[in-house]
Amino acid sequence: MELQGKVALVTGGSRGIGAAIALALARSGADIAICDLQPTPDAEGILKAVTGLGGRASFFPADVSDFQRAQKVVAEVVAALGRLDILVNNAGINLDRVSWKMSEEEWDRVLGVNLKGAFNYARAAALIFRGQQGGKIVNISSVNGLRGQWGLANYAAAKAGLIGLTKTLARELGSSHVNVNAVAPGYIRTKMTDALPRQAKDDALKETVLGRLGTPEDVAHLVAFLCSERAAYITGEVIKVDGGQYI
Ligand SMILES: NC(=O)c1ccc[n+]([C@@H]2O[C@H](COP(=O)([O-])OP(=O)(O)OC[C@H]3O[C@@H](n4cnc5c(N)ncnc54)[C@H](O)[C@@H]3O)[C@@H](O)[C@H]2O)c1
Numbered sequence: 001m002e003l004q005g006k007v008a009l010v011t012g013g014s015r016g017i018g019a020a021i022a023l024a025l026a027r028s029g030a031d032i033a034i035c036d037l038q039p040t041p042d043a044e045g046i047l048k049a050v051t052g053l054g055g056r057a058s059f060f061p062a063d064v065s066d067f068q069r070a071q072k073v074v075a076e077v078v079a080a081l082g083r084l085d086i087l088v089n090n091a092g093i094n095l096d097r098v099s100w101k102m103s104e105e106e107w108d109r110v111l112g113v114n115l116k117g118a119f120n121y122a123r124a125a126a127l128i129f130r131g132q133q134g135g136k137i138v139n140i141s142s143v144n145g146l147r148g149q150w151g152l153a154n155y156a157a158a159k160a161g162l163i164g165l166t167k168t169l170a171r172e173l174g175s176s177h178v179n180v181n182a183v184a185p186g187y188i189r190t191k192m193t194d195a196l197p198r199q200a201k202d203d204a205l206k207e208t209v210l211g212r213l214g215t216p217e218d219v220a221h222l223v224a225f226l227c228s229e230r231a232a233y234i235t236g237e238v239i240k241v242d243g244g245q246y247i
Contacts, residue, residue, distance in 0.1 A: 001028060001029035002028055002029065002228050002229065002230075003025060003028040003029045003030035003085075003086075003224075003227065003228065004028075004029035004030075005029070006029070006030045006031070006083075006085040006086060006227075007030065007031045007032075007033065007077065007081045007082065007083050007084050007085050007086070008022070008025045008030045008031070008032055008033065008085065008086035008087075008088065008227065009033040009034075009035060009073075009074070009077050009084060009086070009087050009088070009121070009125070010022045010025070010032065010033070010034055010035070010088045010090055011035045011036070011064050011088065011089055011090050011091035011117065011118075011121060012035075012036055012064070012090045012091030012092060013032070013034035013035070013036060013043075013046065013088075013090065014034060014036040014040055014042045014043035014046060015040075015042040015043075015046075015190070015191060016188075016190035016191055016192060016216055017090060017140065017185065017188060017190060017216045017219050017220070018034075018036075018088070018090040018091070018140075019042065019046045019216065020215075020216030020217050020219065020220035021088050021090060021216075021219070021220045021223045021224070022034055022046055022050065022057075023046065023049055023050070023053075023220070024217070024220035024221065024223065024224040025086065025088075025223075025224055025227060026049070026050040026053045026055045026057070027053060027224075028224055028227075028228065029055070030055060030085075030086065030227075031050075031055045031056040031057070031081050032046075032047075032050045032055060032056070032057045032058075033057075033058050033059075033060060033077040033080070033081060033084075034046060034047065034057070034058070034059050034060070035059075035060040035061075035062045035064065035073050035091075035121075036059070036061070036062075036091070037061065037062075037063055038061050039059055039061060043059055047059060056081060058077070058080045058081060060073045060076055060077065063113075064089075064091045064113055064117030064118075064120060064121065065109075065112035065113045065116055065117050065120070066120070067116075067120045070117075070120035070121050070123075070124055071120075071123075071124045073121075073124075074121065074124035074125055074128065075124075078128065083132075084125060084128050084129075084135070085134070085135055085136065086135065086136045086137075086138075086227045087121055087122065087125040087135070087136070087137045087138075088137075088138045088140070088223060088227075089117065089118035089121055089122065089137070089138070089139045089140060089162075090140045091113060091114075091117055092113060092114045092117075092140065092158075092192075093109070093110060093113050093114065093192075094110065094152070094155050094192060095109060095110050095154065095155075096151045096152055096155065096196075097151060098150070098151050098153075099153040102153060102154060106154055107153070107154045109154075110154035110155055110158055111154060111157065111158050111161075113158075114155065114158035114159065114162070115157075115158040115161040115162060115165070118139050118162055118165060119165060122137055122139075122165070122169055122180075125137065126169070126172075126173060126178070129173060129176060129178045130173065130176045130178075133176050133177050134176070134177045134178065135173075135176075135177075135178045135179075136178070136179050136180075136226065136227045137166075137169060137173075137178065137179070137180040137181075138180075138181055138182070138183060138223050138226050138227065139162045139165065139166050139180075139181070139182045139183070140162075140182075140183055140185070140219070140223075141159045141160075141162045141163055141166070141182045141183065141184045141238065142155070142156075142159040142184055142185060143184050143185065143186045143240055143242050143245055143246040144156045144159055145157075145158070145159025145160040145161075145162060145163060145184060146159075146160070146163070146184055146238070146240070146246060147246050159184075162182055163182055163184075163238050166180055166181060166182040166236065166238065167236045170235045170236030171236065174235060174236075178235075179226070179231065179232065179234060179235045180235055180236065181226050181231075181234060181235060181236070181237045181238070181239065182237070182238045182239070183219060183222055183223060183226070183238075183239055183240075183241060184238055184239065184240045184241070184242070185214060185218075185219045185240075185241045185242060186204065186207075186208070186214055186240065186241065186242025186243055186245035186246065187200075187201065187204030187205075187207075187208075187213050187214060187242070187245065188213070188214040188215065188216060188218065188219060188241075189213050189214070189215060189216075190216060201213070204245060207244075207245040207246070208242070208243035208244055208245050209243065209244030209245075209247065210243035210244055211243075212243060213243070214241060214242065214243055218241050218243075219241050222239060222241050226239075
């Protein structure tokens with residue numbers, strides 16, 4: 001229960017990797033704020049699971065690409081749960097298409113959610129973390145932000161951008177005792193990847209050296225560690241969770 005008394009905000013925390021992160025942080029004792037597009041039965045289930053673990057849980061509807069709403073959500077979290085200690089920028093989408101056929105809308109939307117969304121929440125949280133001289137930020141990037149991938153110009157650029165954002169925030173907030181890190185998952189089985197062609201799954205499985213695809217819990221374990229005091233001397237890092245997909 002090393003996160004007892006802490007409050008964590010997880011964007012896109014209703015399902016998939018974000019839901020697993022919310023539960024892992026709750027298991028360590030944190031109270032949980034989930035921000036997602038709209039309340040869903042999935043979100044309701046995660047909130048119930050958190051309260052079942054003995055924590056407090058609240059839902060905040062928001063599109064993370066909305067700058068003004070982000071500043072309000074962070075204030076609402078502090079008003080509802082009393083403080084903010086941990087921000088996990090997890091919300092993300094993919095609109096895949098080869099570069100020369102990608103529309104301006106596909107580029108703008110993926111950059112707006114996956115990269116600007118993280119900036120929007122980090123900016124609001126940074127003011128609080130500086131004031132209280134402590135906090136944790138974890139940005140969910142991707143191995144495809146490190147290596148690039150066919151058909152993913154928008155997604156890979158956004159995920160690479162998150163790495164630059166992570167390293168910059170780590171430099172800017174280090175003297176305020178704020179740890180900022182990025183996690184780069186490989187292929188994790190979620191609704192996002194369930195929608196991909198079968199070939200993508202087969203190719204990813206072949207790339208792993210551990211011989212299996214990842215689970216949301218594989219990512220959540222690392223995030224919970226990075227949000228704990230055991231990781232107090234780790235900042236500005238990008239850590240892959242990919243079963244050796246990209247060594
Ligand atoms: N699944 C993978 O293989 C994989 C690999 C690397 C990185 N990631 C990243 O992990 C994160 C979670 O992915 P996932 O596989 O769990 O996806 P998912 O689609 O299952 O879940 C994404 C969540 O984000 C929410 N969301 C989407 N757009 C939003 C917006 N504009 N504002 C607020 N919430 C929004 C969705 O409603 C959903 O609850 C994403 O950033 C994704 O890019 C996933």
